[in-house]
Amino acid sequence: MSGDTPVLRVRGLQRRFGGLLAVSGVDLALPAGRVLGVIGPNGAGKSTLVNLISGHLKPTAGSVLIGDTDLTGARPWRIAHAGVARTFQIVKPFRGLTVADNVTVAVMFGPARIRSRARARREAERVLERVGLGGKGDLPPAELPVADARRLELAKALALRPRVLLLDEVLAGLRAAEIDPALRLIDELRGEGLTLLVIEHIVQAIAAVSDEILVLHHGAVLTQGPPDEVLGDARVIEAYLGHRYTRKNRS
Amino acid sequence: MSQFLQATVYGLLQGGLFALIAVGFSLVWGVMNVINLAHGAFVLVGAYLAFELNRRLGLDPFAAMVPVAAALFAAGYLVQRGLINLVVKAPIFITLLLTFGLNLLLVNGLILLYSGDYRSVTTGYAADGFALMAGVRVPVGRLLAAAVALLLTLALVAVMRRTRTGLAILATGMDRGAAQLMGIRARHVYALTFGLAAAMAGAAGAAVSAVGTFSPADAGRFTLFSFVAAVLGGLGNMYGALIGGMVLGLVEAWGGQLLPGTLVNAVAFAVLVIVLAVRPQGIAGRAFYSSRVEV
């Protein structure tokens, strides 16, 4: 695939919950090797956007294309097979399986469809090593600290060998020292040609790794552009901190 | 036409009784997420208590509702406190099995005490009736039972919405953890809930004893009616059991007119399965399952 064709395209995406428009009219076009940071206040529709792309929610309007395939409203496993992996904001480990078996599920059922349990296991160990969970494969997920639980979430997504990776607040709850390695990993993945959509609350962290930042507010795109441009935008500050802060800042 | 009207009247009266049978079941399910498979057995215990009070003291079954409900409240409170609370956080089939064991215990206890024979309580008035119009007869006992059922259900809703205890129960049902943080003692509240449900079941049993015959073998049927009524009405709605009971009563009465043989027995199940498959939130309920992951 040539570098200019977008790997992930979203057009006019909309999701309505009763009277609430959680996401409305979102357009995206991400080429390979690009990192898009998505920020916005609580309830802006960030997680809904991820759920719409990953197939965990069906859009009420609009379309989602992976490469040239229209996967609007497809079930999550079809989208996973098309090369889209995601993490969940509230981590969802399989509690009855060990850490390594958690990842093995993704290796076995992802696009690679490795049927041999032994080979799947080896692949899983490799992925665990990469995210920094080497040697913890035999633990039950319940015994992992927060940071490791997030790493497991990431490992399960990476084990799918995705083209597009949707990260829903993988940095949340991490200590400062734990954030840097995570950011380095994101950078590394971009270098390998992955397309990333990263949802984050920690604006500084995301600005450092994103090529562009998209600000969601009340489900709609408030603005999109290079990080420093977007973060200086008065509307963004207002959306985050409210009117009074903007005015005081200006004076 | 008059046959259809008669069926409708009968269905509505029967529906009222179904509602009273189901309301406690629905309460326990909604608040504690426990399916009480022994609910029908509690109804029967109420019926046999009313039968005993009538036989020994000559008490009218409708008057017997008060002591019967009180006795079952106490029993229900103890069962929850001493038994169901022990497994309330376990996976669902554990609570299902526990209440199934309780059902076996109660039903077979009743069989040992009273045999499997059908019993009834005779009153001077229950069999009387009056004509609503040409060809449509209303039996007094059933009318009374339906009226009492309606009143009790409305009273329960009022208790739940307006009293401190009721609000504590509702709050615990919505979020046990949060309720505990508010200082609500969940163990006690759950026991109160189960006690209330058992009391309603007991009252329903007394009403059942006044309008027809009953035997220990009816326990399963009563539990099933409660299931169907609760699902039909929807769990999120306080009036769910009432609506579900009425719908079930009507569907059965009409089905009895239209269908041959005992096929009418299948109607309740067919309605149940279709409602679950098509409109899982019930007729009046809020959605209890949805495709939402997290917003």
Added chain:
Amino acid sequence: MAEPSTAAPAETSAGPVRGRRPRLPAWWPWGGGILLVLGCLGLQSQLYTGQERTVTTVFMFVALAAAWNLIGGYTGYACFGQVGFFGLGAYTTVVLMVHAKLSFWVALPAAAVVAAVFAAVVGLPLLRLKGHYFAVATLGVAEGLRELVTNVPRWTGGGSGATIPSTGDRAITPWLGNDGFYLLFLGIAAVSAAVVALISRGRAGYALRAVNQDEDAAAAMGVNTTVAKTAAFAVSAALTGAAGAAYAFQQVTIYPQRLFDVDITVLMIVMVVLGGAGTVLGPILGAAGIAIASEYLRQHLPEAHDLTLGALIIIAVVLLPQGVVDFARDAARTRDLSLLSNVRRYRL
């Protein structure tokens, strides 16, 4: 089956997770299973007729519990209508043997297929329901089937029962006798346990456990959850239907009230839960334990049999909510034999 290797993962289940233990050789479950079957074959000559019938019943419940374990234990969908597949298998056999004059050996696999297809068809809409709602809906399906069977007497004999001709000239397949049914049910039990063991240790087992523990996450990992659930339901129904077919032939005359009795479903669940849901061995132990205890009570306490069974279920569920197999594993790991710590886990 994947090539067993040193990297083979620890046996896992829906229960508490255990780390990798020093493993027995990879063939031992199969070797152990074969030894068990051989033991049962040897046992047969040592039994009186009455005992032989009891053990035959135990085999039937081993098969039923193993079948329920697939959908209820591994996949986590508490099916309360499993007896519907049992009855469906039985009545398929009646219709095929009485009306189509087919041999039992044709009717048996046909019953399994009919039950599986039926499960797949009702499973597609109903497996979207979760928890209690699935339980209630499947209960409704089973009860509805019973009413249906009762109301087509031309085919099923209705409420007054149907008889499979099994002796003399009219018999299409001669009745197998106590010895024959002992072997038949032993075979069905062994096949059922082997199917569960294969699924449990293979790729499908991962899918079912993932669905059990988090369906959204499983779907995000590429697991086609609809196919996984429906297939588990269909296989579970096929095994149950086969047991029903054999039971119908063994009983000769069958009645809808008995063949669709919800108590049979509940027995399956009790056996699985008390033995260990989501394990291969658990349902076998549970079925044997409960069936033998039930038979003992029936002989020694005929009056209070059901009463005592009810009390035993209550006590067992409170003290052993995770089942014998998981309790034993945890106890071996933590050296904690106290049943009270079980109670503490789920107590409010």
